[in-house]
Amino acid sequence: MNLPLNSTTGNRFMTVLVADDDPGDQLLMRRSFEKACVDCDLRFVNDGEEALDYLLRRGKYENPRSSPRPDVLLLDINMPKLDGRQVLGQVKTDPQLAAIPVVILTTSDWEFDVQACYELGCNSYLTKPVEVTDFIDLECAHGPYRLNLVVPPPAAAESPL
Numbered sequence: 001m002n003l004p005l006n007s008t009t010g011n012r013f014m015t016v017l018v019a020d021d022d023p024g025d026q027l028l029m030r031r032s033f034e035k036a037c038v039d040c041d042l043r044f045v046n047d048g049e050e051a052l053d054y055l056l057r058r059g060k061y062e063n064p065r066s067s068p069r070p071d072v073l074l075l076d077i078n079m080p081k082l083d084g085r086q087v088l089g090q091v092k093t094d095p096q097l098a099a100i101p102v103v104i105l106t107t108s109d110w111e112f113d114v115q116a117c118y119e120l121g122c123n124s125y126l127t128k129p130v131e132v133t134d135f136i137d138l139e140c141a142h143g144p145y146r147l148n149l150v151v152p153p154p155a156a157a158e159s160p161l
Contacts, residue, residue: 017070019051048082092121
């Protein structure tokens with residue numbers, strides 16, 4: 001899935017970090033991106049703590065070449081260790097990370113979760129469909145917009161951590 005997207009990204013690969021603890025949802029997301037013809041460098045982490053390790057370049061993610069800064073973060077809110085709300089709060093208050101667009105992609109349609117995530121600074125809130133075909137339809141509708149039309153903020157200068 002490493003193909004250039006468009007001229008707005010300078011013909012480089014758009015990196016999407018997906019933080020989701022469900023292996024089935026991860027597989028479904030990978031297949032949905034492929035089916036929607038959304039070409040990107042899709043990377044997965046399994047919990048909120050691992051998401052922050054990736055974003056903050058800690059542990060196995062310290063090398064920027066093997067762990068590029070994501071252009072978009074797709075974030076589930078119901079995860080172990082740190083939930084998505086905690087991750088979102090830390091991302092949006094960190095000057096190095098705050099410009100990364102965060103799309104909440106979760107099964108929760110609870111009004112409290114929606115409001116809390118927007119108050120914490122998420123850019124979009126999407127509810128995961130239950131049916132596989134609906135999930136693919138969601139990605140076909142939302143993925144190309146998010147990755148081919150939206151111009152991401154310029155990558156922040158990488159500071160040596």
